[in-house]
Amino acid sequence: MVVLRKLPGMPGWPAALGLRLPQKFLFLLFLSGLLTLCFGALFLLPDSSRFKRLFLPRRATASASSSSSSSASSSSAASSSSTRDTDLPRSPPAAAEPRHASPAAPRRLREKLRTAARMAGPPAHTAPGSRQQVQGGEGRAESATGAPPPRETRTPFRFDYQRFRRSLRHPVRGRRPGEDPETRARRMKIKEMMKFAWDNYKQYALGKNELRPLTKNGHIGNMFGGLRGATVIDALDTLYIMELEEEFQEAKKWVEKSFDLNVNGEASLFEVNIRYIGGLLAAYYLTGEEVFKSKALELGEKLLPAFNTPTGIPRGVINLGSGMSWSWGWASAGSSILAEFGTLHLEFLHLSELSGNPVFAEKVMNIRKVLNRVEKPQGLYPNFLSPVTGNWVQHHVSIGGLGDSFYEYLIKSWLMSDKKDSESKKMYDDALEAIEKHLVKKSAGGLTYIAEWRGGILDHKMGHLACFSGGMIALGAEHAGEERKQHYMDLAAEITNTCHESYARSDTKLGPEAFRFDAGSEAMATRLSERYYILRPEVVESYMYMWRLTHHPKYRQWGWEVVQALEKYCRVEAGFSGIRDVYTTTPTHDNMQQSFFLAETLKYLYLLFCEDDVLSLDDWVFNTEAHPLPVNHTNFKASVQ
Ligand code: DMJ
Numbered sequence: 210m211v212v213l214r215k216l217p218g219m220p221g222w223p224a225a226l227g228l229r230l231p232q233k234f235l236f237l238l239f240l241s242g243l244l245t246l247c248f249g250a251l252f253l254l255p256d257s258s259r260f261k262r263l264f265l266p267r268r269a270t271a272s273a274s275s276s277s278s279s280s281a282s283s284s285s286a287a288s289s290s291s292t293r294d295t296d297l298p299r300s301p302p303a304a305a306e307p308r309h310a311s312p313a314a315p316r317r318l319r320e321k322l323r324t325a326a327r328m329a330g331p332p333a334h335t336a337p338g339s340r341q342q343v344q345g346g347e348g349r350a351e352s353a354t355g356a357p358p359p360r361e362t363r364t365p366f367r368f369d370y371q372r373f374r375r376s377l378r379h380p381v382r383g384r385r386p387g388e389d390p391e392t393r394a395r396r397m398k399i400k401e402m403m404k405f406a407w408d409n410y411k412q413y414a415l416g417k418n419e420l421r422p423l424t425k426n427g428h429i430g431n432m433f434g435g436l437r438g439a440t441v442i443d444a445l446d447t448l449y450i451m452e453l454e455e456e457f458q459e460a461k462k463w464v465e466k467s468f469d470l471n472v473n474g475e476a477s478l479f480e481v482n483i484r485y486i487g488g489l490l491a492a493y494y495l496t497g498e499e500v501f502k503s504k505a506l507e508l509g510e511k512l513l514p515a516f517n518t519p520t521g522i523p524r525g526v527i528n529l530g531s532g533m534s535w536s537w538g539w540a541s542a543g544s545s546i547l548a549e550f551g552t553l554h555l556e557f558l559h560l561s562e563l564s565g566n567p568v569f570a571e572k573v574m575n576i577r578k579v580l581n582r583v584e585k586p587q588g589l590y591p592n593f594l595s596p597v598t599g600n601w602v603q604h605h606v607s608i609g610g611l612g613d614s615f616y617e618y619l620i621k622s623w624l625m626s627d628k629k630d631s632e633s634k635k636m637y638d639d640a641l642e643a644i645e646k647h648l649v650k651k652s653a654g655g656l657t658y659i660a661e662w663r664g665g666i667l668d669h670k671m672g673h674l675a676c677f678s679g680g681m682i683a684l685g686a687e688h689a690g691e692e693r694k695q696h697y698m699d700l701a702a703e704i705t706n707t708c709h710e711s712y713a714r715s716d717t718k719l720g721p722e723a724f725r726f727d728a729g730s731e732a733m734a735t736r737l738s739e740r741y742y743i744l745r746p747e748v749v750e751s752y753m754y755m756w757r758l759t760h761h762p763k764y765r766q767w768g769w770e771v772v773q774a775l776e777k778y779c780r781v782e783a784g785f786s787g788i789r790d791v792y793t794t795t796p797t798h799d800n801m802q803q804s805f806f807l808a809e810t811l812k813y814l815y816l817l818f819c820e821d822d823v824l825s826l827d828d829w830v831f832n833t834e835a836h837p838l839p840v841n842h843t844n845f846k847a848s849v850q
Contacts, residue, residue, distance in 0.1 A: 366564070366565030368502075368562065368563045368565075370497045372843065373494070373839065373843065374497070376839075376842040376843040377828045377839070377842075378825065378827045378828055378842070379822040379825040379827060379828055380822065381450075381495055381823075381824065381828075382450060382452065382823055383819060383820050383822040383823035383825075384820070384822055385820070386820060388820065392765075392818050393818075395765075395769060395772070395818045396815060396818035396819060398772065399451075399772060399811060399814045399815045399818065400451045400452075400453070400815065402772070402775070402776070402780075402785070402811055403444075403447060403448070403451055403453065403807065403811045403815070404453055404456065405780075405784070405785075406420075406444075406784055406785055406802060406806065406807055406811065407444055407448065407453070407456050407460075407807065408456075409422060409783045409784035409802070410440050410444075410784065410802065410807075411456075411459060412783075413425045413426055413427065413783060413784075414426060414427030414428070414440070415427075415438075415441070415463065416437050416438055416441075416463065416467060417429055417437060417438075417440075418430055418432075418433060418436075418437060418438070418439035418440060418804065419439065419440055419801055419802055419803060419804055420440065420783070420784050420801075420802040421800045421801060421802070422781050422782070422783045422784030422785060422786045422798075422800065422801075422802050423781060423783070423786060423798055423800040424800060425783045428801065431474070431475065432476065432477050432480045433474075433476050433477070433480060433481055433484075433485070434472055434473075434474040434475055434476025434477075434481065434527070434528065434529040434530075435472030435473060435474030435476070435529065435530075436469075436470070436472055436474075436476065436481065436485060436529070437467075437468070437469070438463060438464070438467070438468055439484055439485070439804040440802075440804040440807060441460045441463050441464065441468075442464070442468075442484060442485050442488035442489060442492075442804075443484050443488050443804040443805060443807055443808035443834065443836075444460055444804070444807040444808065445457065445460050445461070445464075445488055445489075445491070445492040445501075446488065446491040446492055446495055446808075446812070446836055446837060447807055447808060447811060447812045447815070447835075448460060449492070449495050449496065450495075450812065450815070450816075450823065450824060451815060461492075461498065461500070464489075464492075464500055464501065464504065465500050468504060470504065470507050470508055470511065470529075471530075472529050472530060473528065473529065473530025473531070474528065474529060474530070475526050475527070475528055476526065476527055476528075476529050477525060477526060477549070478512055478515050478523055478524070478525055478526065478527050478534075478549060478550075478553075479525065479546075479548070479549035479550075479552055479553075481508065481512065481529075482512065482552070482553050482556050482557075483552060483556070483614075483832055483833050483834040483836075484804060484805075484808070484834050485505075485508055486505050486508055486509055486512075486556045486560070487555075487556050487832040487833075487834050487836035487838070488808065488834065488836050489501045489502075489504050489505035489508070490502075490505050490556060490559050490560075490563075490836065490838060491832075491836035491837050491838060493505065493563070494837070494838065494839050495837070502563055505560065505563070506560060506563060506564050509556075509557070509560040509564075509569060511527075511529050511532070512527060513532075513568065513569075513572065514527065514532035514533070514534060515527040515534040516572045516575075517534070518596035518597065519596070519597050519598075519599075520579050520595075520596055520597065520598070520599040521572065521575040521576065521579065522545050522550050522576060522579055522594060522595075522596040522599065523545060523549075523550050523553075523572075523576075523596065524536045524545055524596055525537045525540065525545055525546055525549050525550075536596070540593060541593055541602050541603050542593075542595065542602045542603075543595065543596070543597070544593035544594055544595050544596070544602040544603070545593075545594055545595075545596045546592060546593065546611055547590055547591070547592045547593070547594065547611060547612050547615045548592070548610070548611050548612050548613050548614050548615050550576055550594070551576070551580075551614065551615030551618060552614040552615060552617075552618050552833055553572075553573050553576070553618075554573045554576075554577070554618045554622050554633075555618060555621055555622065555625055555830065555832050555838050556832060556838070557569040557570060557572060557573040558570050558573065558622075558625070559838055562841075577632070577633070577636075579594075579599050580636075581632075581636070582599070583599060583600060583601065585643070586601070586604055587643055587646075587647055588639060588640070588642065588643030588646075589606045589640075589643045589644070589647060589648075589662065590606065590612065590615065590640060591603060591604045591605055591606055592605050592606065592607060592611035592612050593605065593611075603664075604662075604663065604664040604665070605661070605662070605663050605664075606647075606648070606661065606662040606663075607661045607662070607672075607675070608644060608648065608659045608675050608678050609659075609661065609671065609672030609673075609674040609675030609723075610672050610674045610675075613674050613675065613677060613678075613833075614677075614833040616637065616640055616641070616644075616678070616681065617677065617681050617833055618833070619633045619634075619636050619637035619640065620633070620634070620637040620681060620684060620685045621684075621830045621831075621832075623637065623688075624684070624688075624830050624840060625830045625838060625839075625840055625841060626840075626841055627840055627841050627842055628688070629841075634688075637685060638685075638689075641682070641685065641697075644659065645700070647662060648660050648661070648662055648667070649700070650667070650669065650726070652726040652731050652732075653731070654731045656703075656706070656707045656710060656726070656731060656732055657700065657703035657704055657706075657707055658671045658704070658707050658726055658732075659671060659675055659678060659704065660726075669725060669726040669727040670723055670724070670725045670726070670727075671707070671708075671711075671723065671724055671725075671726075671732075672722065672723045673708075673711075673720055673721065673722050673723065673742075673745050673747055673748070674745070674747055675747070676704070676705075676708035676711075676720070676747040676748045676750075676751055677747040677750050677751060677833075678701075678704055678751075679701050679702070679704040679705030679708060679751030679754070679755060680701070680705070680750050680751035680752075680753065680754030680755065681701075681754075682697055682700055682701035682704065683697070683698060683701035683702075683705075683751075683754050683755055683758045683759075684754055684758070684826075685697060686698045686700075686701055686758075687758060698758070698759070701751075701754075701755065702755065702759070704751070705748075705751045705752065705755050705764075707732055708720065708747070708748045708751060709748070709752075709767050710731075710732040711724045711732045711733070711748075712748060712767075712770070712771070712774075713770075714731075714732055714733050715733075715791040715792055716791065716792050716793055716794050717742070717774055717777075717778045717788065717791045717792075717793075717794065717796060718770055718771070718773070718774040719742045719771070719774045719775070719778060719779075719788070719791045720742060720748055720791065721733070721734035721739055721740050721741065721742065721791050721792075722734070722739045722740070722741050722742070722743070722745075723736075723739040724739070733792075734791075734792070740789070740790045740791055740792055741787065741788065741789050741790065741791070741799065742779075742787055742788050742791050743787035743799065743801065743803055744775075744779060744785060744786075744787050744802070744803050744805070744806040744810055745803075745805070745810070746805060746806075746809035746810040746813055746835065748771070749768055749771055749810060749813045749814050749817065750809065750813045750835070752764040752765075752767050752768045752771075752813070752817055753768070753813040753814075753816050753817045756768075756817055757816075757821055757826060764817065765817055765818065768814055768817040768818070771814065772814060775810075778794075778796055779798075781798060784802045785802050785806055786798035786799060786800055786801060786802060787799040787801055787803065805834060805835075808834050808835050808836065809834060809835035812835050813835060824837050827840070828840055828842075
């Protein structure tokens with residue numbers, strides 16, 4: 210109580226205020242309360258606060274971080290500590306209910322949740338295999354035993370880009386042997402379309418997510434959590450492959466100067482992964498430019514808190530600022546979506562490969578573990594899974610929307626591993642067998658299609674999205690046993706043919722969002738709400754694979770028909786736009802140039818008219834947004850310098 214001592218020549222404070230004894234007592238009580246509060250508040254300051262470091266010993270500030278980080282980093286093991294923990298900041302379910310918990314939660318609790326979320330994503334660029342470094346936070350210098358690791362064991366990690374380039378079997382942009390003039394002219398036309406799409410985006414919408422080509426402005430939307438420039442990131446590798454050098458430099462400059470990752474909004478984990486992380490990874494592998502790698506890794510870390518659930522199955526939506534995550538409001542009973550959590554594998558393996566940080570690979574390997582453990586009805590994978598119990602929530606199965614790219618990533622995981630990941634190949638083979646047995650049907654008119662399944666009842670409808678499966682099945686057929694190979698190639702060709710029919714039977718020669726095989730309908734939309742086309746790539750994606758694997762000229766011919774239809778019905782003054790009805794030759798436009806038009810539709814069309822060694826299937830797998838990721842020829846051995 211030094212401050213209250215009576216100083217010579219000065220009256221004591223209470224006395225100076227003319228207080229009597231009971232009042233003095235009350236005043237003292239108030240003052241001591243105030244002091245206690247001030248001291249307590251130090252603990253609420255962020256660990257980085259100078260005041261905190263001044264007043265509290267360093268160890269005390271670090272301990273909270275290190276305990277939450279160790280919990281978070283082990284949460285990838287499905288049933289390990291995360292299911293047992295009840296301590297709130299270490300408890301994934303609590304962190305996973307922010308929408309409801311957040312507004313009412315006291316400030317301290319919210320701060321702890323944020324800390325837990327942050328610590329789930331340790332910084333990359335750490336030494337491979339050094340577990341204590343994976344468990345980020347200020348306490349990360351300590352090992353599991355509490356002792357600091359000897360300095361010399363912390364080997365710096367550097368991915369050896371030159372070594373990776375030497376491992377490729379073909380030059381990235383091909384060798385350019387002689388080719389017929391028509392093929393070249395068609396390829397050049399597609400390149401011109403890409404330049405037109407990019408130039409208009411650049412002129413009217415650079416920095417926004419998509420171009421609105423009718424109103425000549427940009428669209429941001431709410432899918433990417435405040436991230437901008439989806440079209441830039443999606444376009445990078447297409448510009449590079451098409452040798453649009455100047456345009457590629459413009460896009461790269463935007464990434465360097467304007468691509469801001471410090472955003473604070475609700476993002477789709479899936480969309481950010483396939484478009485942004487996929488796009489950045491591909492741009493890095495194609496060019497070796499460090500900026501793409503570092504942005505991909507930084508963004509990857511921001512996605513990690515979504516995995517803090519009791520099973521390690523991530524939730525679909527994540528706030529990129531706070532790390533809080535939750536399920537889509539429309540997903541039944543707080544479930545996660547098969548096509549979303551099942552479409553992370555390729556990108557996350559590369560994030561681990563490039564950073565030397567195993568956490569990304571652990572997260573997706575755990576997803577596979579959960580999926581392998583759960584009982585599959587008739588061998589099928591339903592689209593909704595609870596991230597809390599790890600059980601299916603609803604028995605809706607689809608190879609189109611909600612399910613699609615999960616199957617794609619099974620076969621591509623195997624291919625990307627240079628055919629070593631036999632577990633994913635088996636999962637793919639088993640899934641395809643079940644799909645063929647229960648969902649593949651032939652229409653009265655002889656068209657093969659893949660129906661949807663609702664608890665055992667078939668819905669005889671195929672979405673445009675499901676049309677990627679022709680290409681996927683062909684890709685898998687290449688590697689099926691001799692006796693199945695032809696069978697699967699035939700199935701792939703039949704499905705691709707059906708999807709072509711859905712285009713051929715429309716007035717615009719572009720396909721509807723969904724088409725049906727019931728009530729006398731054959732490969733046509735029967736509902737008004739399904740007649741639109743939003744520049745989707747899946748049908749030309751299958752043409753590209755079928756061309757590469759069979760070289761049947763009809764696939765190039767079909768692709769060219771799409772080019773002509775796009776020019777006629779989707780090209781407008783300032784870019785390309787989706788249309789609202791494919792069954793009229795005077796369609797209205799939806800005023801949206803989707804970023805996947807540049808990433809996928811134009812890239813697949815271009816590759817259809819390239820030689821096979823341009824982004825050769827020997828060296829690359831395309832992620833579900835058509836961003837090429839390299840096959841692991843060198844066993845992805847990290848280069849330690
Ligand atoms: C793309 O973003 C991806 O292909 C995704 O897998 C599904 N849909 C769109 C394009 O239609």
